[in-house]
Amino acid sequence: MTTIKDVAKQAGVSVATVSRVLNGNGYVHEDTRSKVEQSIRELNYTPNEVARSLYKRKSKLIGLLLPDIMNPYFPQLARGVEDEMQENDYRLIFGNSDEKKQKEMEYIQTFVQNNVVGVISSTNDPEADMYTGLNIPVVFLDRTSNDRPSVFADGREGGRIAAQEMMLRGSKEITVMQGPADVRPALERFEGAVEVLEERGAAYQVLKTTSFSLTDAEGFAYELFRQYPDTDGVIASNDIVASAVLKEAHRLEKRVPEDVQIIGFDDILLSSLLAPSLSTIHQPAYEMGRAAARLLIELIEGQHIERSSIEFPVEFMERQTTRKVES
Amino acid sequence: MTTIKDVAKQAGVSVATVSRVLNGNGYVHEDTRSKVEQSIRELNYTPNEVARSLYKRKSKLIGLLLPDIMNPYFPQLARGVEDEMQENDYRLIFGNSDEKKQKEMEYIQTFVQNNVVGVISSTNDPEADMYTGLNIPVVFLDRTSNDRPSVFADGREGGRIAAQEMMLRGSKEITVMQGPADVRPALERFEGAVEVLEERGAAYQVLKTTSFSLTDAEGFAYELFRQYPDTDGVIASNDIVASAVLKEAHRLEKRVPEDVQIIGFDDILLSSLLAPSLSTIHQPAYEMGRAAARLLIELIEGQHIERSSIEFPVEFMERQTTRKVES
The missing domain is CATH 1.10.260.40 (lambda repressor-like DNA-binding domains)
Known part of the structure; x- marks a missing residue:
């Protein structure tokens, strides 16, 4: 041969x-x-x-930067991006930033070195030099940008809905867990919740948290009930944190949702498997990933772009950690 | 300027x-x-x-092929691979195969087209042409190969341990859920469990399942208790399936672990957050990912390789879905 x-x-x-x-x-x-x-x-x-x-043929490369693929929210985004890219014969170079600027910059650099034709990034700083200096299309995913292409969910409205549902279902001493202050979506959902509570003159307190990791979440949950033992409603910064709060409530023999209601954010797989299952704010992560990929492909291929900033609506998933109301 | x-x-x-x-x-x-x-x-x-x-400088690319990043076990592997690669200035091109040969082949092809210097693959067929025909190093991850570099956990032993613990803790009518027959690790853990049950002459039955997805898992869990209403011990094919079984047991008002014990496989984040928390077989996924990356780098850089087939031990994580025994 x-x-x-x-x-x-x-x-x-x-x-x-x-x-x-x-x-x-x-x-x-x-x-x-x-x-x-x-x-x-x-x-x-x-x-x-x-x-x-x-x-x-040779498929083209695009760079995908996410904060942390171990947080179950991000694999849904990644899978959406990848499926859309795969169908259109693009491939992904992938990196985790851990929300660290240095790591983020290194990845963007090596994306460029490897001749990517576009970048999708979940960054907290779309205005950074490393993006404005790129001469290839960039789409920001899960992060808003004022004037550059982006795909994100309406986090502020998500926060507002969480506070509204919490009050509608009778919580009087609400605790809002504020996620990491430098992570934009976390800040937006926090601000949305506080807006509603202020508008309605509700009693509430804030517990600041600094990460979304499970290990830390257990500490935050402990701290929450230690500082605010009488809280009867917790708006968590995401589903991981919410599940740690649920576990701590069990440990303290508080009944959920009778003694304390809990609302998460994201609607990851975990949420529906918990017992009681977790009421949360649903973000359509997979669809957001697909939309970001489509938008980037349009930009790369120079197609006419209808909208270069795409906001996805969020919705309340009523499950078992909130009380029922008459409809 | x-x-x-x-x-x-x-x-x-x-x-x-x-x-x-x-x-x-x-x-x-x-x-x-x-x-x-x-x-x-x-x-x-x-x-x-x-x-x-x-x-x-320009960092080099390697290709990483996993079955599905949405299954929470795989992000742990991916993160291990990426961290090790990042520290050594390699970057990842990433793809999901969905355990489909055609998709797998397309990704391997585009990895090569994009000049990757090595490949890490979770394939069910390490002997396929697409691998034997490659003239760059390949490491199989989470999958065994007889004579090629690979990093995997001892799934057979994991299955054996699950069956032993189930019997030790008093289950008499054990159901073993057999995962997809074409997925090697699923088959190995299944065979390990059945080996022990046969050796000890225990009563057991098998429920065949065809996927690891959550949507399907709920159907399997329903079918399990419909076909075998008296089962008092379930060895699930992974943690996702186990959590669906736990949920169905709750729905049927069976007490866990008093009426039925459940043991999962993988030890994903979810397992410790369930209530009751899930007893399972721990696979050190993150470390396995790191080890595969290190092995691949050694192969690429022509270093002396101590072992080209690395088996990680598994261990029983005793949580709350199994009964206590006197130590």
């Missing part, structure tokens, strides 16, 4: 050069290319299945 | 060419490169922060 080595030998070039011709990427001089193609024909060389397809 | 356009104009080349010189990638003729570099010096051009670092 003819191998790639035979082709290289006959054409008088290296195997790497033949490979570059087959791949259709990397620089090969036109004369060299002709010689290689002639040898392929003369020797009747059939590249194997992989090589054959390489001969055809 | 001097811009990249000024440099291009003075050197008489395109902006793309200047960019290629700055990036240090893509083909640029040596004479052209000199002209561009001279113009950069003459105009005292300072590339912005991003461009400056591009000037320095």
Whole structure:
């Protein structure tokens, strides 16, 4: 059977050069290319299945930057982005920023080094040099930007809904858990909840938290009931934190939702599996990922863009950690 | 301020060419490169922060193929791989196979097209042409291979432990849920459990399931208690399925663990947050991801490899869905 080595030998070039011709990427001089193609024909060389397809087309790369794939909310975004990209023959280079600027910058740099044709980023700072200085399209995902393409959910309205539902269902001493102050979506949902509570003159207190990790969440939940033992309604900064609050309430033998109501944020898989299942604010993460990918593809391919800022509505998922009301 | 356009104009080349010189990638003729570099010096051009670092180095790409990032077990693997790669200045191209051969092949092809220097794959078929035909290093992750580099957990032993613990804690009518037959780790853990039950002459039945998705899991859980209403011990194929079984047991007003014990597999975040929290077989997913990345880097860099097949031990996490025994 003819191998790639035979082709290289006959054409008088290296195997790497033949490979570059087959791949259709990397620089090969036109004369060299002709010689290689002639040898392929003369020797009747059939590249194997992989090589054959390489001969055809090369998919383009885009860079996807998320805070942390271990937080169950982000794999839903990532999967949405990837499915849309895969169907359109783009591939993803992927990185976690941990909401750290240095790590974020390193990833953006290496995306560019690897010739991505576009970037999707969940950043807290869309105005940073590393984005404004890029000469390829960028879409911000799960993060708003004033004037640049972005796909996000209406976090402020989510916070407002959580506070409204909490009051409607009878909580009088509400605790709002404020997520990390430098994470924009966390801040927006917090501000939305506080807006409603202020408007209605409700009694409430704020517990500041600094992360979304489960390990930390258990500490926050402990602190919550230690500082505010009489709270009868908790608006958590996300579902992970809410589930830690639920667990701590169990430990303290508080009945949920009779003694204390809990509302989360995100609607991750976990939420419907908890007992009692978690009432929360649903964000359509998978669809948001798909929309961001579609928008980026449109920008890359220079298509007419209808809207370059896409806001998804959120909705209250009534489950078992909130009390029922007459409809 | 001097811009990249000024440099291009003075050197008489395109902006793309200047960019290629700055990036240090893509083909640029040596004479052209000199002209561009001279113009950069003459105009005292300072590339912005991003461009400056591009000037320095280019990180290499590796391809990571996982079944489905939405299954919470896989983000742990992915994060382990990425952290190790990031620290060693490699970057990931990422794809989900959905355990489908066609999708898997397309990703492997595009990894190669994009010049990855190595591949990490959770495949069910390490002997497939698409792997044996690759001339770059491949490490199989979460999947065993007889003679090729791989990192995996001892699933068979995990199945054995689950059956032993179930019997030790008094279950007499055990149901083993068999995961998708074409997914190797699922088959191994199933076989391990059945081995022990057979060795000890225990009464058991098997419920075949075809996926790990939550939507399907709820159907399997319903079917389980419909077919085997008297089962008093369920060995689930993973934690997602186990949590659906727990939910269905609640719905049927069975007490867990008094009436029925449940043991999962994986030890995802969810497991410790359920109420009662889920007893399960722990796989060190994050560490496995890191180990696979380290092994791949060693292979790429031609270092001496101590072991090219790394098996991680599993362990029983005793929580609240199994009964206590005297120690």
